Amino acid sequence: MVSASSVRVRFCPSPTGNPHVGLVRTALFNWAFARHHGGTLVFRIEDTDAARDSEESYAQLLDSMRWLGFDWDEGPEVGGPHAPYRQSQRMDIYADVARKLQEGGFAYECFCTTEELDARRDAARKAGKPSGYDGKCRDLSAEQVAAYRAEGRTPIVRFRMPDTPITFTDLVRGELTFTPENVPDFGIVRANGAPLYTLVNPVDDALMEITHVLRGEDLLSSTPRQVALYAALGEIGVGNGTAPAFGHLPYVMGEGNKKLSKRDPQASLNLYRERGFLPEGLLNYLSLLGWSLSEDRDIFSIDEMVAAFDLTDVNANPARFDLKKCEAINATHLRALAPDEFVRRLVPFLFPGRSPSEAELDLLAKAAPLTQERMVVLGEVVGMLGFLFVQPENFHVDEADAAKVLTEEAKPVLAASIKALETLPDFTPDPIQATLREALVDGLGIKPKFAFTPLRVAVTGRRVSPPLFESMELLGRDETLRRLRAAL
Numbered sequence: 001m002v003s004a005s006s007v008r009v010r011f012c013p014s015p016t017g018n019p020h021v022g023l024v025r026t027a028l029f030n031w032a033f034a035r036h037h038g039g040t041l042v043f044r045i046e047d048t049d050a051a052r053d054s055e056e057s058y059a060q061l062l063d064s065m066r067w068l069g070f071d072w073d074e075g076p077e078v079g080g081p082h083a084p085y086r087q088s089q090r091m092d093i094y095a096d097v098a099r100k101l102q103e104g105g106f107a108y109e110c111f112c113t114t115e116e117l118d119a120r121r122d123a124a125r126k127a128g129k130p131s132g133y134d135g136k137c138r139d140l141s142a143e144q145v146a147a148y149r150a151e152g153r154t155p156i157v158r159f160r161m162p163d164t165p166i167t168f169t170d171l172v173r174g175e176l177t178f179t180p181e182n183v184p185d186f187g188i189v190r191a192n193g194a195p196l197y198t199l200v201n202p203v204d205d206a207l208m209e210i211t212h213v214l215r216g217e218d219l220l221s222s223t224p225r226q227v228a229l230y231a232a233l234g235e236i237g238v239g240n241g242t243a244p245a246f247g248h249l250p251y252v253m254g255e256g257n258k259k260l261s262k263r264d265p266q267a268s269l270n271l272y273r274e275r276g277f278l279p280e281g282l283l284n285y286l287s288l289l290g291w292s293l294s295e296d297r298d299i300f301s302i303d304e305m306v307a308a309f310d311l312t313d314v315n316a317n318p319a320r321f322d323l324k325k326c327e328a329i330n331a332t333h334l335r336a337l338a339p340d341e342f343v344r345r346l347v348p349f350l351f352p353g354r355s356p357s358e359a360e361l362d363l364l365a366k367a368a369p370l371t372q373e374r375m376v377v378l379g380e381v382v383g384m385l386g387f388l389f390v391q392p393e394n395f396h397v398d399e400a401d402a403a404k405v406l407t408e409e410a411k412p413v414l415a416a417s418i419k420a421l422e423t424l425p426d427f428t429p430d431p432i433q434a435t436l437r438e439a440l441v442d443g444l445g446i447k448p449k450f451a452f453t454p455l456r457v458a459v460t461g462r463r464v465s466p467p468l469f470e471s472m473e474l475l476g477r478d479e480t481l482r483r484l485r486a487a488l
């Protein structure tokens with residue numbers, strides 16, 4: 001098996017758009033694998049596509065990694081022996097490698113235009129032949145090259161695939177073989193000189209001495225190319241010529257059993273952050289997309305995952321993203337938080353962009369336990385406890401709830417409650433409950449179910465709220481009475 005500390009894995013996203021859950025799953029498995037083996041996690045930014053990459057997305061990637069609690073041993077902001085870790089800053093390296101590959105005969109200039117390629121591909125398809133690149137420019141003479149140049153053509157650089165099958169053992173899927181007709185020669189440098197993912201990704205894996213490549217199954221088709229490229233890189237002195245071990249993580253399926261696409265709104269990591277998922281809850285759930293701790297335990301900590309994580313347990317079958325299960329797992333982690341930790345996590349949701357006062361924090365510490373058992377995501381706290389923290393002039397009752405509950409019939413209920421609470425000596429939950437029961441249930445003959453709902457709506461603003469009498473106590477007598485009068 002893998003010996004400790006020799007493990008070097010990488011997480012190498014392209015900074016395009018918002019991070020998505022598939023990407024997080026890949027980061028998680030790499031991180032857990034590195035930590036499990038005491039190895040090294042390299043964080044590399046694959047930003048060679050100037051048209052699609054953005055600085056904003058780069059900043060978001062780093063922020064997301066930190067929010068999730070992932071650390072990296074080499075990469076942006078951390079540095080390391082193979083710096084720089086942003087591919088946009090490594091262009092000289094790629095140009096040099098591309099040149100050496102051509103000098104060594106491992107790559108060649110291809111002058112075919114897109115139209116020519118399309119026409120030949122269509123013809124091959126019609127004839128029932130393999131439709132990949134047909135090798136037309138593989139062995140051009142110096143005269144042919146000169147003639148193409150004279151026509152004003154600018155070449156791309158293509159890698160020369162071996163004419164023999166490529167076989168490798170995938171750590172998740174076992175032995176896989178790709179025949180030459182299925183892996184034609186492929187472009188590694190664009191006509192404008194820009195190196196392509198097909199080149200820069202394996203070049204950096206070789207230079208950064210990556211031992212294991214764990215990535216999504218969608219990249220499986222590029223693996224035979226990379227295996228061949230590795231051998232060529234070894235020949236020109238880049239890396240040691242051995243390909244890393246590859247493990248392709250199973251597809252994640254979304255709604256309707258379609259592959260979860262990064263453009264799927266459900267896939268956006270920000271959505272989960274904004275709703276108030278805990279990183280530990282989300283990671284617990286995402287780890288189950290292709291892996292499990294044991295058959296009878298779905299809930300575990302990240303440390304438990306790291307201790308147990310190995311690739312032999314990764315499942316090749318597609319995994320289904322189940323939002324309900326993700327929420328249930330998050331709720332379990334949320335309930336398990338220590339009270340003061342729970343409060344700490346609620347603060348940014350209740351007081352966005354500002355620090356709460358001592359008094360507000362105090363109130364929150366008292367109110368939070370009323371909600372911890374009922375919450376799925378932290379963002380719910382705004383609806384549940386927001387009524388305690390709004391300024392009187394900003395307090396509003398939910399319109400639909402008011403229309404349903406604060407009707408003519410509610411008037412005597414409100415009036416009797418105000419009267420009872422005005423003079424209550426001890427404004428704490430038990431006496432509040434006792435006096436309201438007496439006034440409404442005994443006094444007015446109203447069933448408890450109907451008696452307390454108008455009060456709940458008047459005081460908390462909603463029909464669904466934390467326990468009513470505790471809420472009144474936390475709000476205080478003056479504000480409680482003010483809201484009851486306002487409702488009346």
Ligand code: GLU
Binds near residue numbers: 012014046201214219
């Ligand atoms: N930058 C590539 C991507 O985001 C990385 C693929 C890989 O892991 O090899 O798809």
